[in-house]
Amino acid sequence: MNRLADEQSPYLLQHASNPVDWWPWGEEAMEEAERRDVPVLLSVGYSACHWCHVMAHESFEDRATADFLNSHFVCVKVDREERPDVDAVYMEAVQAATGHGGWPMTVFLTADAEPFYFGTYFPPEPRQGMPSFRQVLAGVHQAWTERRAEVDEVAGKIVQDLAGREISYGDAQAPGESELAQALLGLTREYDAQRGGFGGAPKFPPSMVIEFLLRHHARTGAEGALQMASDTCERMARGGLYDQLGGGFARYSVDRDWIVPHFEKMLYDNALLCRVYAHLWRSTGSELARRVALETADFLVRDLRTAEGGFASALDADSDDGTGRHVEGAYYVWTPEQLTEVLGAEDAELAAQYFGVTEEGTFEHGASVLQLPQHEGVFDAEKIRSVHERLRAARAARPAPGRDDKVVAAWNGLAIAALAETGAYFDRPDLVEAAVLAADLLVRLHLDDQGRLTRTSKDGRAGDNAGVLEDYADVAEGFLALASVTGEGVWLDFAGLLLDHVLTRFADDEGSLYDTAADAERLIRRPQDPTDNAAPSGWTAAAAALLTYAAHTGSAPHRAAAEQALGVVKALGPRVPRFVGWGLAAAEAFLDGPREVAVVGPAPADEATRALHRTALLATAPGAAVAVGSAGSDEFPLLADRPLVGGAPAAYVCRDFTCDAPTTDPERLRAALNG
Incomplete structure (x- = not known):
């Protein structure tokens, strides 16, 4: 075992027995690299990364390669999900030098952690214009020993270039109607009208952009925005x-038609998409959207919830195919023969037609990924239900993909928001309870007595890595959603504690x-990136949470900070809207506004109070801040001085320092908050 044996990260532990x-x-x-006067090989990946596993099997488990590495390098392995700061700094260098990036990321550093040579995956033999990993190692070693001055000069220039990439903040004003209209136009130009989504292959689920499109439609009535959101969601779900x-x-589709996924399942994707x-x-009111939201929520709770109540990071793309080989997608794909084995000939033919399983296959080796046809209504619903149940039971007997059990604070924050809202919308108190348990875990294990967050935990033990901006912002987002759904003001207090750290430390x-x-x-540079990637950027997530908190509390400093943070969206939104959706x-x-909604009643559980509360939660007004509680309660600032109306529960709606007359009628409340 090497030095990774004592680490907590499942990804690092996968490499603990490497030679x-x-x-x-x-x-x-x-310090070891400086003492030995050798370069550092930095290898960055994550546990659900398919090509990380491939490179590990081909190179890091190979004794001859390991011997060369051990003799001529100090080798450092990083889990990008534990240390997104380290990953971000060197990924920026890789992208600047090569024009692209990805994982596994392979970077060679000096003992001062300055990068001088970059790459991603390297094969064991030269392939498709790529040198072999051994050739790269030999070349770097030769350059280090024979052209050291050149190496140091290159490293110095790279660090200098990175230092000059501070973001110019501009006028620090939030975008207005003009910028949002330009962003919508830019998205329309990139929209794939035939297949849904944006751009070509590979296609990633544009969760943050869809959230913008739904809000833009709700605020302006722009039907094109709703059409792009609705069609994309339908194509992804089918x-x-x-x-x-x-x-x-799954993480993304390798083709433009959403047919063949890269099979890893990530917590952040599923929380956002739920x-x-x-x-x-x-x-x-789409029934398809309802079903997918609930099924995705159930997947989160069933397959990703940990024993401590948090949510695990990911399921691997690869699994045992039943012959001892670790194969991508093995758990999920089907051949006609496999359908027949489980269902019998007649039902197998039905299933093949329904799910799009062909003799040629839509994936590899004659296997197909299951899809849902547009015309599912022509099939007998009871038969399809039976087929579905039998296939699911048969699949459960297959070797399951590995699970990365570390709990990442940011992604759990996203899951808390999703489960709280989905549970409230569809009367699923079990989902709300799952959100509460995850929030309890974050407070108990990830939050210290000064309100500082630890990024990860595993098996009930907090890790050593400090939370980054996205952790503070996304956990605050989750707590704010939980506060609105449960009527428990303590979650608003915890959100405020986290956001105070954003203002003072970030x-x-x-x-x-x-x-x-x-x-x-x-590090060699303090990372700073306002653009969304697989999840909202810490910058834009902080802006959103600050804005909601300000609406709840009336805090001018939080409102001003949100407006300042949105200044970068004013600059980037019209130019690259796909990357600032959040x-x-x-x-x-x-x-x-956002609109501020206070629902008061004799008790939050009172039937009339619940009707007003549910109406407020289901409102499409973008970013509405909803508080519910008893009249005279001090749980939420929005409830202050909000009496019952004629002894009946009432809702108060305010916006831009102006309040509507309170209403006791859910229909009037709905009209005030929609459109």
Whole structure:
């Protein structure tokens, strides 16, 4: 076993028995490189990464390769999900140098952690124009020993270039109607009208952009925005991206038609998409959206919830195919023969027609990914239900994909928001309870007595890595949603505690935000990225949470900070709207107010109070801040001085310092909050 044996990360533990003498990230590894006068090989990946596993099997488990590495390098392995700051800094360098990035990420550093050579996956033999990994290692070693001055010069220039990439903040104003209209136009130009989604292959689920489109439609009535959101959601849900048997979404589609996924299932994707489909149902009443939202929520609770009540990070793309081989997609795909074995000939033919299973296959080796046809209504519903149940039971007997059990604070925050809202919309108190339990875990295990977050935990033990901006912002987002759904003001208090850290430790004097705190470990550059990637950027997530908190509390500093943070969306939204979807959604809330809704009654559980509360939660007004409680309660600031009306429960709606007359009628409340 190497030095990774004592680590908590499942990804690092996967490499603990490699013949490579791995070190975890830290000063000790850099000091060892300086003592030996050798370069550092930094390898970054994550547990559900297919090509990370491939490179590990081909190179890191190979004794000859390991011997060369151990002799000429100090080898450092990083889980990008534990250390997104380390990943972000060196990924920025990789992308700047090569024009692309990805995982596994392979970077060679000096003992001062300065990068000088980059790549991603390297094969064991030269392939498709790529050098072999051994060739790369030999070349780097030769350059280090024979052209050291050149190596140091390159490293110095790269660090200097990265240091000059600070984001110019501009006028720090939130975007207005013009910028949002330009963003919508840009999305329309990139929209794939035939297949849904944006751009070509590979296609990633555009969760944050869909949230913007739904809010924009709700605020302006733009039917084109709703059409793009609705059609994209339908195409994703009917394609192979969505698990037609077990619910939940894979990471992305390798093709433009959403047929063949990259099979890993990530917590952040499914939390975001669960919420998106719930919001789509709220806007349209779509039965497909309702079903997908609930099935995805059930997937989260069934397959990703940990024993401690949090949510695990991911399920692997690969699993045992039944012959001892670890194969991508083995758990999910079907051949006609496999259908017949489980269902018998007649029902197998029905299933093949229904799910799009062909003799040629839609994946590899004659296997097909299950899809849902547009014409499912022509099939006998009872037969299809029976087929579905039998296939799901048969699949459950297959070797399951591995699970990365670490609990990431940010992604659990997203899951808390999704489960709380989905549970409230569809009268599923069990989902709300799952959200509460996850929130309890974050408070108990990830939050210290000063309100500082730890990024990860596993098996009930907190990790050593400090929370980054997305952790504070996404957990605050989850707590704010939970406060609105449960009527428990303590979650608003915890959100405020986290957001105070955002203002004091992650923002500079001009209001720009950084991904790491001012007192965090110093890297070659303090990472700062306002653009969304697989999940909302910490920057835009913070803007959204600050805005909602300000609406709940009337806090001018939080409102001003949100407006300043949205200044970057004003700059980027018209140019690259696909990459600031969460910021554009927050801007919609900003332009809408957001509206402040206080629901008061003799008790939150009172039937009339619940009717008003449910109406408020189902409102499509972008970013509405909803508080519910007894008249005279001090649980929420919005409830102050809000009496019953004629002894009956009432709802108060305010916006831009102006309040409507209170109403006791859910229909009037709905009219005030929709459109």
